[in-house]
Amino acid sequence: MIRSRLVAPRLAFLFLIGCILFNYPLLSVFSRSGDFFGLPPLYVWLMSSWAGLIALMAWVVERRGD
Amino acid sequence: MLAGWVIVLASFGYLGILFAIAWYADRRADAGRSLISNPLVYALSLGVYCTTWTFYGSVGRAAASGIGFLPIYLGPTLLFALAGFILQKMIRVAKANRITSIADFVASRYGKSQLLGGLVTVIAVIGVIPYIALQLKAVSNSFAILASYPEIIMPAKAGAVPVIQDSALYVAMILAAFTILFGTRHLDATERHEGMVAAIAVESVVKLVAFLAAGVFVVWGINDGIGDVFAKAAAVPDLARGLTAAGAPASYGAWGTLIFLALFASLLLPRQFQIAVVENVDVNHVSRAIWMFPLYLFLINLFVLPVALAGLLHFPGGGVDADTFVLTLPMAHQEEALALLVYIGGLSAATGMVIVETIALSTMVCNDLVMPALLRLPILGLATRADLSGLLLDIRRWSIAIILGLGYLYFRVAGEAYALVSIGLISFAAVAQFAPVVIGGLCWKGGTREGALAGLAAGFLLWTYTLLLPSFAKSGWLPDGFIAQGLFGIELLHPQRLLGLSGLDEITHCLVWSMLANLGAYIGVSLKRVPNVREARQATLFVGGAEAAGVSGWRGGAGVADLLPLAGRFLGSERAQEAFDRHARQRGLKSIQELPADTRLVSFAETLLAGAIGSASARAMVASVVTEEPLGIDEVMNILDEASQIRAYSHELEQKSLELRRATAELREANSRLLELDRMKDDFISTVTHELRTPLTSIRAFSEMLHEDPKIDLAQRSRFLGIIVSETVRLSRLINQILDLAKLESGRAEWTVTAVDVAEVIHEAADSLTALFAEKRVRLELDRCEAGLSVMADRDRLMQVMVNLLSNALKFVPAESGRVTVGASGTTSEVLVDVTDNGPGIQLEDQDLIFDKFRQGAGTADVLTDKPQGTGLGLPISRQIIEYFHGRLWVESTPGAGARFVFTLPRQAGDNA
Numbered sequence: 001m002i003r004s005r006l007v008a009p010r011l012a013f014l015f016l017i018g019c020i021l022f023n024y025p026l027l028s029v030f031s032r033s034g035d036f037f038g039l040p041p042l043y044v045w046l047m048s049s050w051a052g053l054i055a056l057m058a059w060v061v062e063r064r065g066d
Numbered sequence: 067m068l069a070g071w072v073i074v075l076a077s078f079g080y081l082g083i084l085f086a087i088a089w090y091a092d093r094r095a096d097a098g099r100s101l102i103s104n105p106l107v108y109a110l111s112l113g114v115y116c117t118t119w120t121f122y123g124s125v126g127r128a129a130a131s132g133i134g135f136l137p138i139y140l141g142p143t144l145l146f147a148l149a150g151f152i153l154q155k156m157i158r159v160a161k162a163n164r165i166t167s168i169a170d171f172v173a174s175r176y177g178k179s180q181l182l183g184g185l186v187t188v189i190a191v192i193g194v195i196p197y198i199a200l201q202l203k204a205v206s207n208s209f210a211i212l213a214s215y216p217e218i219i220m221p222a223k224a225g226a227v228p229v230i231q232d233s234a235l236y237v238a239m240i241l242a243a244f245t246i247l248f249g250t251r252h253l254d255a256t257e258r259h260e261g262m263v264a265a266i267a268v269e270s271v272v273k274l275v276a277f278l279a280a281g282v283f284v285v286w287g288i289n290d291g292i293g294d295v296f297a298k299a300a301a302v303p304d305l306a307r308g309l310t311a312a313g314a315p316a317s318y319g320a321w322g323t324l325i326f327l328a329l330f331a332s333l334l335l336p337r338q339f340q341i342a343v344v345e346n347v348d349v350n351h352v353s354r355a356i357w358m359f360p361l362y363l364f365l366i367n368l369f370v371l372p373v374a375l376a377g378l379l380h381f382p383g384g385g386v387d388a389d390t391f392v393l394t395l396p397m398a399h400q401e402e403a404l405a406l407l408v409y410i411g412g413l414s415a416a417t418g419m420v421i422v423e424t425i426a427l428s429t430m431v432c433n434d435l436v437m438p439a440l441l442r443l444p445i446l447g448l449a450t451r452a453d454l455s456g457l458l459l460d461i462r463r464w465s466i467a468i469i470l471g472l473g474y475l476y477f478r479v480a481g482e483a484y485a486l487v488s489i490g491l492i493s494f495a496a497v498a499q500f501a502p503v504v505i506g507g508l509c510w511k512g513g514t515r516e517g518a519l520a521g522l523a524a525g526f527l528l529w530t531y532t533l534l535l536p537s538f539a540k541s542g543w544l545p546d547g548f549i550a551q552g553l554f555g556i557e558l559l560h561p562q563r564l565l566g567l568s569g570l571d572e573i574t575h576c577l578v579w580s581m582l583a584n585l586g587a588y589i590g591v592s593l594k595r596v597p598n599v600r601e602a603r604q605a606t607l608f609v610g611g612a613e614a615a616g617v618s619g620w621r622g623g624a625g626v627a628d629l630l631p632l633a634g635r636f637l638g639s640e641r642a643q644e645a646f647d648r649h650a651r652q653r654g655l656k657s658i659q660e661l662p663a664d665t666r667l668v669s670f671a672e673t674l675l676a677g678a679i680g681s682a683s684a685r686a687m688v689a690s691v692v693t694e695e696p697l698g699i700d701e702v703m704n705i706l707d708e709a710s711q712i713r714a715y716s717h718e719l720e721q722k723s724l725e726l727r728r729a730t731a732e733l734r735e736a737n738s739r740l741l742e743l744d745r746m747k748d749d750f751i752s753t754v755t756h757e758l759r760t761p762l763t764s765i766r767a768f769s770e771m772l773h774e775d776p777k778i779d780l781a782q783r784s785r786f787l788g789i790i791v792s793e794t795v796r797l798s799r800l801i802n803q804i805l806d807l808a809k810l811e812s813g814r815a816e817w818t819v820t821a822v823d824v825a826e827v828i829h830e831a832a833d834s835l836t837a838l839f840a841e842k843r844v845r846l847e848l849d850r851c852e853a854g855l856s857v858m859a860d861r862d863r864l865m866q867v868m869v870n871l872l873s874n875a876l877k878f879v880p881a882e883s884g885r886v887t888v889g890a891s892g893t894t895s896e897v898l899v900d901v902t903d904n905g906p907g908i909q910l911e912d913q914d915l916i917f918d919k920f921r922q923g924a925g926t927a928d929v930l931t932d933k934p935q936g937t938g939l940g941l942p943i944s945r946q947i948i949e950y951f952h953g954r955l956w957v958e959s960t961p962g963a964g965a966r967f968v969f970t971l972p973r974q975a976g977d978n979a
Contacts, residue, residue, distance in 0.1 A: 023318065043296075050143065053147075057360065062354075
């Protein structure tokens with residue numbers, strides 16, 4: 001199903017983005033007290049960036065016509 | 067009421083349903099309508115990654131370290147972003163080579179080494195045993211807790227109850243029986259289990275639904291939403307810390323390590339390899355799994371932290387094990403059905419893991435450890451036994467039982483010292499040792515068998531020393547001093563602070579050392595020598611990917627008569643027959659008897675067998691019937707032979723091109739000769755016209771003078787007319803000679819060949835020229851002519867030659883004192899005639915030229931008029947005539963001492979007539 005030659009490089013790019021999103025030092029920015037609409041910032045950050053990454057992966061794989 | 071029998075009934079009922087699903091899926095697969103051939107089922111079956119570790123353990127981990135449970139799921143997410151590169155490549159390679167396990171994969175990559183396959187199997191079995199123990203612990207604990215409902219009582223320590231009363235033992239036995247029923251009903255050459263995959267996919271759905279139900283209940287049933295849970299937790303100082311930096315993993319290094327570990331584990335754990343690579347139906351399913359599998363992980367982790375916090379709030383003081391919150395929270399709120407659902411979900415997670423893991427391990431143990439060993443023992447006579455398929459199944463069944471037994475043993479020994487997640491991480495660190503040889507093997511062609519062996523062994527030893535042995539020591543099965551002071555009390559050998567490396571958690575510490583040793587040994591030892599022929603061939607297959615796949619490694623052949631019984635012994639004769647039939651049909655043949663004994667058939671048999679007994683054993687078995695010498699000096703010679711054949715071909719080609727070049731050169735030469743001839747023809751024509759114009763000009767000049775001046779006196783007039791007549795004679799002679807020459811050259815001259823008396827011709831020619839000789843007062847002597855010499859020739863032509871030679875001589879000898887002699891003599895084979903004069907002779911360089919047309923010797927021109935005395939055609943014509951009769955005409959002369967023209971004629975010169 002991987003048709004476009006750009007899919008693999010795009011996914012590799014997302015891999016690199018994921019490595020950065022999920023690791024030090026970006027993680028330390030959110031690793032603090034205080035809240036974000038009543039939720040801990042670190043939890044919100046990880047769950048939202050994770051969901052975002054999955055959505056991007058789905059978009060890259062499933063999009064057609066390029 | 068949740069009585070014990072209800073739980074047992076529900077458990078067996080659930081397992082029964084799974085079995086029915088598997089049976090139905092197998093039926094469908096046999097009918098050719100696969101249930102599992104779609105990307106959704108593939109992605110769901112990958113959910114086997116989520117075991118009771120995830121189901122129960124994550125909550126425990128979250129209760130202890132806040133967000134620290136998450137890296138285990140972020141890692142696989144990242145891996146699947148790279149699945150297009152790594153996973154799809156592995157699947158293609160595995161399909162092309164009928165690879166059935168990770169041990170097979172590694173063994174096959176490094177030259178089908180049995181030793182390597184065995185080592186990988188040992189590492190996998192030992193490494194994964196703690197992980198299996200984890201499942202047993204989780205299932206037996208959840209059963210015990212649920213059975214004590216409505217009380218919430220933590221089960222007794224595993225070591226505290228006698229073995230016979232230990233529910234974990236019964237769990238292990240039931241799981242073993244279930245797995246044996248599931249995975250070893252028959253032997254499949256492809257080692258694929260469609261029914262199992264379908265059941266695993268269903269289990270993935272069940273555990274996800276159960277966990278989400280528990281999560282929804284905890285967040286919205288007990289509390290007022292996620293915000294409420296976090297707000298309550300923030301109010302408790304101990305919990306608040308868990309949500310911020312201090313509560314996050316002690317160091318970001320450990321966090322990164324866990325991501326890295328999980329990344330490889332999700333690919334290299336035997337069960338992950340089995341589901342993701344071996345059981346894959348279509349490589350294209352991977353692309354959808356790229357996002358579906360991470361999405362599954364995301365969903366199952368959505369409520370982990372809220373459940374952990376709610377559990378900590380509900381059960382303060384640590385009386386309830388945090389690993390059980392997901393079960394005990396519904397129980398505490400009297401939600402019996404939900405509790406039962408959660409228990410079933412946990413059972414799903416455990417059975418899924420145990421089934422796939424032990425089937426994968428038993429395949430490895432059977433194919434890469436036991437069979438190679440048994441086949442080598444001549445006492446057993448296995449190599450000649452008719453049907454081994456039953457034996458293979460037995461070995462697998464026993465392997466499953468033994469692996470689960472070992473899991474139970476580890477649970478008894480070390481299970482209580484750790485939380486669920488910590489046990490699982492020990493296994494993760496073990497399978498991470500496969501990463502260098504697998505990933506390296508896919509991208510680097512330089513890896514060798516020794517390198518892979520050294521890397522794996524070094525990594526495994528350090529893993530054992532820094533992680534496995536301390537886990538025994540912590541539970542008191544090894545002396546305390548081992549982890550308190552280090553081996554023999556030497557601090558540098560401390561298993562968790564090796565060489566003084568401290569400040570790391572034990573997993574990171576183990577990984578740093580083992581990966582350092584593993585990578586170092588793998589690369590270092592690999593670089594000791596270049597890969598041999600077989601390694602290089604496999605490297606091309608694995609690194610090159612699908613394009614290179616299908617290259618046969620066999621150089622010999624074997625017939626159906628040998629290969630079918632061989633395959634039959636391992637697969638059962640019916641299955642083998644079917645497979646060979648299919649192969650024959652694929653090749654467009656009517657029956658298997660028509661299959662030629664070629665390398666393609668051998669390769670087919672090898673891949674067929676590889677499915678049943680592993681690639682290394684398959685190679686060994688096929689080699690026993692194939693008339694091929696083992697890969698040694700002979701094979702190398704074969705390859706060299708091929709190389710020299712190719713060299714021979716290229717040599718031939720070179721020769722051809724050389725010939726071609728030569729032909730080209732010849733053509734070019736011929737062409738230039740043609741051009742030269744063309745030029746000569748042009749020269750000839752221009753010379754001829756020049757020669758014709760000279761007499762014509764003088765004839766015209768004198769005629770005009772006579773015509774324009776009627777008063778010319780008679781004497782003058784008769785002189786002019788004389789000149790005109792002689793020029794006309796000259797002109798007609800010239801034209802005659804040119805025509806004559808053209809005729810001779812084109813071969814259209816008419817010849818009347820008779821026997822001719824040479825002396826007679828000489829005399830006749832001399833007679834016809836007597837007047838001219840007398841006029842110039844030159845003496846002509848014919849004394850040396852022998853009479854009676856006869857040749858076959860054209861009399862008139864021979865006469866022409868003689869007249870030419872005589873008048874030629876007459877032209878050059880001085881008047882008054884000139885002397886020309888003619889001689890004729892004969893041998894048995896030829897007659898020789900010479901005409902000798904005492905003229906000025908001919909320069910050496912002119913001696914050949916004078917036979918060319920229109921070329922005359924130096925000094926022949928009339929000094930006053932610069933008019934040549936002859937036509938320049940006499941000698942060329944003479945030579946043509948003589949050569950026509952196979953004779954030769956040449957001149958001998960010393961300048962200043964006269965010239966001697968000689969011609970010879972063969973005695974029997976009649977052949978041309």
